Amino acid sequence: MGIFKIEGGHQLKGSIQPQGAKNEALQILCAVLLTPEKVTIKNIPDIVDVNKLIVLLGKLGVKVEKLSTSSYSFQADDINLKYLESAEFKQDGRGLRGSIMIVGPLLARFGKGYIPKPGGDKIGRRRLDTHFEGFINLGAKFRYNREEYFYGVEADKLTGTYMLLDEASVTGTANIVMAAVLAEGTTTIYNAACEPYLQQLCKMLNRMGAKISGIGSNLLTIEGVDTLGGTEHTMLPDMIEIGSWIGLAAMTKSELTIKNVSWDDLGQIPNVFRKLGITVEQQGDDIHIPAHTDGYEIQSYIDGSILTVSDAPWPGFTPDLLSIILVVATQARGSVLVHQKMFESRLFFVDKLIDMGAKIILCDPHRATVIGHDFKSQLKATTMTSPDIRAGISLLIAALSAKGTSTIHNIEQIDRGYEHIVERLQAIGAKIERLD
Template structure:
């Protein structure tokens, strides 16, 4: 792993078109789902990011044939899967580094009756417990064990049986894991309190094309009738809505004129509306979003004039992955904002870097921050900083692009985990950003 940094010279207005990459969160789910069938599964619009590369490595290690058909399209054939690899040191080392590896359990358990997983890594954004995954699989009839010495989880089952499952939290990856296990279970599984993001809907559409029987798509109650086996299919990953939101924030912060191409507007839910509350003008032209140059943007207030609060919530609420972008944007807006990050308790800990840059932010507690917008009276100043997680990393990058002077952002492998060649793509529209 290289220890690279970004050197960013800010204060430039950008102009041009950006095409969002394939959705990271969807990619990690649908790539795990290829293990459910012995037939070829072709997946297009796969993002070229570190987390996906690590998952592709794990699939190859498991014996899946992975053929790269073009820059973003792969064909997977999981005819022979090597279950012994799951207990090897090589698997353990790779699976620990990527949180998405947890979604290998559902498919392996459903098809082969056993799965192992080391405690996974990923972002440092607070507790992200795995109980939801294992409780769901146990209810389907799996036996769960935790090996303290090896720090490894294992699940086994002779035959999974459909049942009623109330998810104890609305977990995206937990829901995906239980769906993938249930499609091959005997009988009917009802999953209540299921996550219903577009990512989950996409996973269900793909599984349905493979022969799964799933009802309730897009709602929080799914009914899955198990089938004997699944076939192959072709699937295209949606554009990444987190990247789309990040680009909207970037355009507003840097007073730029940017068109984001092919965004699949109908899959963005509440996201455009939240940016409009922040005072950003959005022009939706077909499937593109155009953000015109804006001298200033003013945060709306509630009807009674009180300060706007923006908080995250399970879909169809506002995604937690865009909260750091909203917070950064608020620093240069006209007006004030209360940011309430409900779902993770360490996601706001990057605000100290913004305060060092000159932003006016009061961190109320680990979940809430009040931002007093400067309305560009004082430009943020460039500093040296370190990216704590994927989403905060991009928020700090946006802050640096709007700041006066040069910023150095360390630990950018965190940004590379979720954003494909972000430096090249931003340079193409006029950003001054170098890898050092």
């Protein structure tokens, strides 16, 4: 197990390029299973979760060719379906949350899809019901082995239908869309997720020959087609990483430029950081954060009441950035209530920030009130453990702003979502090293 050793309290300076989007990659990579033709994907992030999925696709029989550091070609013309029922697959699939999204494409093209109960972050209960209810609506039969936690769906053919999703699940919508594009007839999905990464998936599928309309809304209409062909696709920059670097700049009073952020796809992210008092400037397609030498002040609502930052389905604020918001607020002027609606365990890392001197009241598993220090009391270095990807990067940002030298254990969680993070942070002046 590796650790990060971080000497905090240093100003950073320079520019940083966001990686390709992790959450888009997990959808797009599974979509290569829908066609026997070659699919080329660019701007793939070099992170643990994505690399695990690429390895899993290779074991499934997909021909994988690395074209450059971030570009691959995939060709699923000789799939080994026996691997799906092997002990090796049951082990491989458990270690990756995104593995659930191979089920829709496999069901659509081969009439069956299996998956062990996926792993991933320990941030709370993450239901799979939306995925499988969608497959059942399309005509699949569902089975579940409770002893092995093994899910399966099978169908001689899938038939288009109308469905109202019980929640606007991003991965659930993606999985159902990938199943429906090869179904017979028309599928209508209401309460569909409409995140930019799902829009990217739908646009890619349309280039492959699918007929999807309503992209960007919560009502998708899919006319089934017989086959799909190959295509090329370039992934968006990772909006969660972009938000992370905004928070890093503010907490370390650093001047940073975040390059090529795809402003049109950032939604509420710049506005929410501005509500915390952070200056977020648009320079072409870059974000420039000036050094906040005088700190930053949280806005109140127009009636003077305390600001609440909460998550919501797109175009609301992404839950993956609430951990960053919470850390950034610890050094603001003023107070904020952070309301994490989706996951009941994601705020439990605040005890580590309290150990560092932050003023945080954990109201319940979903809400925390942060009383900012206004940099009058610097966070203190400590030893901590990363519980999940987003809490991990939040603790790393806290450590980079803290007085003294901190260590973070279980950094494999951070590696799951952030590529080459030590080298990239060192390039802008961070005092961080990876130790075994």
